[in-house]
Amino acid sequence: MMSYAFEVGDQTVWSPALRVGDLFVRIHSDVCSVVDVATGLTAVANDMYEIDIEVFKESTQAIFDEYFRSNHPEFRAMVGPTLSLGVNILNYCQQPLTPRSQEQSDFISWANSLSMPR
Structure with a gap:
């Protein structure tokens, strides 16, 4: 099975299936465009992205x-699943978001419980 690679420095922080990785890049990029922030993702190859963790954290924080x-329930339904992946990547990179409410804390806990191949 072919997979994407998302790397921070020389460490692979996520390695999903090709279609999943491609979909994440597209959705994250589009949401960042709507929120007017940089993605923090740079294509290294068709199936590999380098994550600038500082920029990625800023964009994920802005989306969060x-x-x-x-x-808006539809906005949350569309953004939440992709946001959760960004939150999980940040946690894995020891750059966690800081919750300011119980609802945020619950979301972060749920996001960090996702099993993401590394």
């Missing part, structure tokens, strides 16, 4: 903040 400011 927008997600929790919104009461």
Whole structure:
């Protein structure tokens, strides 16, 4: 099975199936465009992305903040699953987001419980 590689420095932080990796890049990029932040992702090859962890953390934080400011159920339904992957990657890289409410803490705990191949 072919897979994507998302790397921070020389460490692979996520290695999903090709279609899953491609979908994440597309959705993350589009959400970042809507929120008007850089993605933190740079293509190294068709199936490999380098993550600038500082920029990625800024973009994920901006999306996280927008997600929790919104009461729009469709917005949350579309953004939440992809946001959870970013939160999980940040936690794995020891760059966790800091919750400011129980709802945020619950979301972060759920995101960090996802099993993501490394």
